[in-house]
Amino acid sequence: MKIVVQKFGGTSLATPELREKVCETIIAAKEEGYAIVVVVSAMGRxxxxxxxxxxxxxxxxINENPPKRELDMIMSCGEILSGSLLTSKLIAEEIKSVFFTGEQAGIITDGNYGDAHILYVNPKKIFEYLENDFVVVVAGFQGVTEEGELTTLGRGGSDTTASALGVAINAEVIDIFTDVEGIMTADPRVVENARLLDVITYNEVCQLAREGAKVVHPRAVEIAMQKSIPLRIRSTFTNSLGTMVTHNINEAQTINIMRDRLITGITYTSNISQIRILINDIKDRKEIELKIFKSLALANISVDFISVQPDLIMFTVFKDSLEKALEVLKNLDIYPEIEVDCSKVAIVGAAMTGIPGIMAKIMEALTEEDITLLQSGDSYTNIWCLVKKTDMQKAVKALHNKFQLGNKN
Incomplete structure (x- = not known):
């Protein structure tokens, strides 16, 4: 039995006309001989x-701070509504279909309400219906603890549901249908010549997602990667195959081998503030560093882009955490320099490791556009650049052009 998992986002299910298009996509896959599991998000935005x-x-x-357990109860309703409607539509089209909640689909999670992690999936019930030629529609974004408590999976939870089910039932492919063509070399709203990527590696798409691209949730990619099940990021509204996510770009069929593609894409995150702390007493540096980061952690403040030097500590926080972070530092008698309204631009590419000259090109692109680099950092697949928010679009365009990402290799 060849199985495909199809996940449809909220914008794909928002109107009767769109649900009609979703049904056509499901029926087309069924006519190709696939057994189909459909995962749905809540309708609309x-x-x-x-x-x-x-x-x-x-x-x-009614309550500005409702208990997380009760909040999960109401948050799970959107997927149940969309799943019930889609299943009813399929049945009206004489397609044998059944709808499952996360619990009925066998999705077992931990008890972290609002951001639960899937522990395992028991797909027995799904297989029973697939073997009897049913399309199985599953509510995304939700599961149940071993004690029977309903939970939700956090932002991107329906993507995570689709990947977890794909792994559990050994799907041929997991199709993530959305309102965009696939994964682009940059945000097309910022870069006019941004290009659709035919294929991308799991690692690259995880990095793009973590650095601001919102096409697929990184947790979903990581789950699919565990069993090497390909993901396809596709549009509900066209017949394009979109972007294939796999281990090796050379594995995909009907594409050009991009052997020279050092950089895969450029993405960004905005509304960031940079905090700079000068260390005057070098001999107490380690103690000061410990106090700073421990106090911020205890205050539940997420810090990023950390650079620790003998006489300087730099890091970033999101804009909505800045006031709280400054209060924490004030309690330590620390009064930092602050750079508000920043953006982090990330250059992502699995092939850049060990290749000289990448940073030189980055500096060349920024210098040509008179963009000040506030801070930089790197990993084996990423280079990050912190710039003023007013320079963000210009920086993304400059880097996209410098690495010729608009050109098909």
Missing amino acids: VNEPYATDTLINLVKQ
């Missing part, structure tokens, strides 16, 4: 009646 954010706002009108 914020301010639309059944979107997850709308449901959250509904309960917060």
Whole structure:
């Protein structure tokens, strides 16, 4: 039995006309001989009646800080609504279909309400229906603890559901349908000549997602990677095959081998503030470093882009954490320099490791556009550049052009 998992995002399910298109996509895959598991998100986006954010706002009108357990209860309703509607539509089209909640699909999680992790999947019930030629529709974003408590999986949870089910049932491929063509070399709203990538590695797409690209959740990619099940990022609205995510770009079929592609894409994260702390007393440096980062951790403040030098500590926090971070530092009698309204631009490419000249090109691109580099850092697949938010779009365009990402190799 060849199985495909198809995940449809909220924008793909928001109207009757769109649900009709989703049904056509499911039926086409069925006609190709696939057994099909469909994972659905809540319909629409914020301010639309059944979107997850709308449901959250509904309960917060009654209680600004509802218990996480009860919040999970209402947040899970959006996927149940969209799954029930889609299943009813398929049955009206004379396609044998059944709808499962996360619990009914056998998705077992830990008890971390609002951001639960999947522990394992028991797909027995899914297989029973697939073997009887049913399309199985599953509510994404939700599961149940071993004690029977309903949980939700956090942002991107429906992607995670699709990958976990794909791994559990040994799917041929996991199709993530969304409102974009696939993964681009840069945000097309910023870079006009951003290009669709035919293929990308698991590691590269994880890095792009973690650094700001929102096409697929990195947790979903990591789960699929465990069993080397290909992911395809596709548009609900076209017949394009989109972007294939796999271990090796040479594994994909009908594509050019991009042997010279050092850089895969450019992405960004905004609304960041840089904090710089001068260390005057070098001999107490280690103690000061420990106090700073331990105090920030205890205050539940996430820090990023950390650079520790003998006489200087630099790191970034998101804008909405800045005031709290400064209060923590003030309690330590530390008064840092601050650079607000920054953006982190990330250059991602699995092939850049050990290749000389990448940073030189980055500096050349930024210098040509008179962009000040506030801070930089790197890993084996990433180089990060911190710039002023006002320079962010210019920096993304400059780097995209410098590495010729708009050109098909």
